[in-house]
Amino acid sequence: RIYKLDPGLYKVLPGRDRGAVEYYRCDACHKITRINIRGVCPSFRCSGKLHAVDLEKELRHNHYRYLYLNLRPEPMLAQEHTAQLSTEYAAEVQTKFVKGEINVLSCSTTFELGVDVGELETVFMKNVPPTPANYAQRAGRAGRRTDSTAYALTFARLASHDISQFRQPQRMISGVVKPPSFDVNNCKIAKRHVYACAFAQFWRAHPTHFRTVGDFFLNDGPLLFRRFLDGRPKSLLHALKEVVPSAVQREIGVDDWSWVEEMYSADGVMTKTVNELDRDLATLDDALQEAVDHGQYSTAERLKLIRNTIVKKPLISYLSQKNLLPKYGFPVDVVNLDVNFHTAEARNIDLSRDMQIAISEYAPESEVVANGRLWTSRYVKKVPARELRRYKYTQCRCGYFSKAFLDNELDSRCPVCGGISRGCHVFVVPEFGFIAEPRPKSPGNQRPERTFSSRKFFSGHSRSKDQVDILLPGGVLQLRTHTHGVLTVVNDGHGYGFYICQKCGYGALERIPLNHTNALGRECRGPVERVSLGYDFETDIVELDFAAMFGGSALREGYWESFMYSIIEGFSQALEIDRQDIDGTLYVRPDGTRTIVLFDTVPGGAGHVKRILEDDNIRTVLETARTILENCTCGGRAMDTSCYGCLRTYQNQYIHDKLRRDYALDALSTVLG
Known part of the structure; x- marks a missing residue:
């Protein structure tokens, strides 16, 4: 009825x-x-x-x-204001907001508008910020004038971090904000600035050795640079004594120029960079000649283009990656998502990201909202006479990860558990960027699609490493320090990879048709391969090997992760290092032993994690970690969970449900007795 x-x-x-x-x-x-x-x-x-x-x-x-x-009804005029907009258009939006022509701004977290933004009264945050400092920075934008009252509203998502802070909002709203601190006597960072001063004077005298990797390294640049430094130019010495703190001058040898000897020694950063480049180019040349000898001319042409990609790489970026130049805290490998600039929507946007983020946000079929439109990434950008660098890799469910340059053989069978490694086993480095579909769509009410990169992996590669054995109550701890250790980030397209056209770069998660269109709208029938997207970066690494102290109990899911994050928290508090400047990952060695890898998140490394080798710092770190866990009350007597007071952070949300306080305490008790 x-x-x-x-x-x-x-x-x-x-x-x-x-x-x-x-x-x-x-x-x-x-x-x-x-x-x-x-x-x-x-x-x-x-x-x-x-x-x-x-x-x-x-x-x-x-x-x-x-x-x-x-009350007179006011129209709600909303406008985007993020780093995705061009500088000119963003300034225009800001002016309209200050004048009241726009009354709602959808902003990035940094809210790049300056201090006085007119009569701003309300801030709405669509998720809970990572720390109290971030909260204060965002909420504090409102109510800057005496004649207005601020109102800050925060929406807590159904995510572990947000829910935890929602239950105890006072920790975020009234939380302690640690003032930033800087160690001006950090020798590792100072050396990179010394190298920068030296390179600047050298390139003024030798401008033909400046632009690309080939211009410098294949044109006797390292030899000429050494001769230039052996002349001990007075102008360079004066510049170094002006900018380098006196304590650091003595430590690195500014007066006696011993920093030059260290730079060019067998373990020096210049020598290792030259040797690494020579080895890569020699591998390419050998593979190219082998392909020609076997009549594989298409393979030979691809190898030739890969070689050209390496030697044509901008020299400044390359030297920064190799820690011969400072990064100044900014990402070096920045790539763009190119859009069709003939459309009205595209003229006012500038889409660029650090490579670590871009391989997720700009991967084929990922969607980005910018200037009120939805842009879909479709192509991995190709450049004439260049080719994307390729690596083979294995990633097993047990955690083992390994990679190799070019077509060097990697056994698909895991040496640890004997299983067949999952993944498509090849990743390319999208260093030329990505290209979006020419016609954007309306955003709609659904979240933009995005494929996510995995966690950072350590494959054991580094330029050099030293080992120190430390006797603890539970047994011998092996500490291995890796100079310029290599970490890898991989986006494997939900485990199935991406189908990429080798000719035009057309990409998709599902198999693409043979007759697709290239970025210019023309038909392309290029060969298609299934690959992942990846990126390598160097930083300071310390490997902690506790394996000899643990038995089968350590194989429980979440055990090693709980132990690792307890050490990182103890490290941060004991040595007064910003928690966001250090992080960790697990490394499964070929013999099956698990080790904890700590690394600096500061671009190029700042020497933070290596402080664990100084004095008796390792014991101090472990004792501090145990104190943090014992003083926490989460999980009650069972201690079968964790919280933001002990193990959880904004960055490790991927494993919040596996982190347990009792696991970490059990591990620390085994080590410390």
Whole structure:
């Protein structure tokens, strides 16, 4: 049966017309009603009597009635203001906001608008910021003027970090903000600035050795640079004594120029960079000649283009990656998502990301919202006479990871567990960027699609390593320090890779048709291969090998991760290092032993993790970690969970449900006794 209301039985009267409707107020509960049956209040269990009232007089000073009758409705004009916009257009949006022509801004987290942004009164955060410092920075943008009151509203998503902070909001709102600190006597960072001063003077005298890797390294650049430094130019010495702290000058040998000897020694950063480049080019040349000898001319051409990609790489970026130049805290490998600039929507945007982020946000079929439109990445950008660098890799479910340059053989069978490694086993480095589909769409109500990169992997590669054995109550701890250790980030397209056209770069998660179109809209019938996207970067690494102390209990899921993050928390507090400047990952060695790898997140490394070798710092770190866990109360007596007071951080949300305080305490008790 279907029931519906009969509109003929209802009469609508204007309530403000005098005489049209009579109103009554109860003398007990004071509720106002227009229904009066013998003066009885219609409210449940109220014994009051109704009396006629003048509604205009009674509600004359009611705040909400006044707002309803007198407040002029304002249109809500919203506009994006993020780093994705061009500089000129972003400035135009900012000006309109300050003038009141726009009253809602959808901003990136940094809110790049300066201090005084007009009558900004309300800040809405769509997720909980990582730390109290981030919260204060975002919420503090509102109410900067004395004649306004700030209002900050934070939406907690159904994510571990957000829910945890929602349950204890005072930790975020009233949390302690640690002031930033800098160690100006950091020799590792100072050396890179010394090298920068030296290169600057050298390139002024030898400008032909400046632009590309080939211009310098294949044109006797390292030899000429050494001769230049052996001349000990007075202008360079004066510049170094001006900028390098006196304590660091003595440590690295500014006066006696011993830093030059170290730079070019067998273990020096210049020598290792030259040897590494020579080895890669020799491998390419050998593979190219072998391909020609076997009549594999298409393979030979591809190898030739890969070689050209290496030697044509911008020299500044290459030297920064190899820690011969400072990165100044900024990403060196920045790639773009190119859009069709012939359209009106594309003229005002500039889409660029650090490579570590770009291999997720800009991967084929990933979607990006910019300037009110939805852009879909479709192509891995190809450049004439160049080719993407390729690596083979293996990634097993047990955690073992390994990679090799070019077509060097890698056994697909895991040496640890004997299983067949999952993944498509080849990743390319998309160093030329990506290209979006030419026609953007409307964003709609769904979140943009995105494929996610994996965690950082350590494959054991580094330029050099030293080992120190430390006797602890639980046994011998092996500490291995890796100079310029290599970490790898891989986006494997949900485990299935991406189908990429080798000719035009067309990419998709599903198999693509043979006759697809290239970025210019023309038909392409190039060969298609299935690959992942990846990226390598160098930083300081310390490997902690506790394996000899643990038995089968350490194989429980989440055990090693809990132990690792407890050490990182202890490291941060004991040595007063910003938690966001260090991180860790697990490394499964070919013999099956698990080790904890700590690394600097600062670009190029800042020497933080190597401080664990100084004095008795390792014991201090482990004891501090145990104290943190013992003082926490999460999980009650069972201790079968974790919280932001012990193991959890914004960055390790991927494993929050596996981190347990009892696991970490058990591991620390085994090590410390």
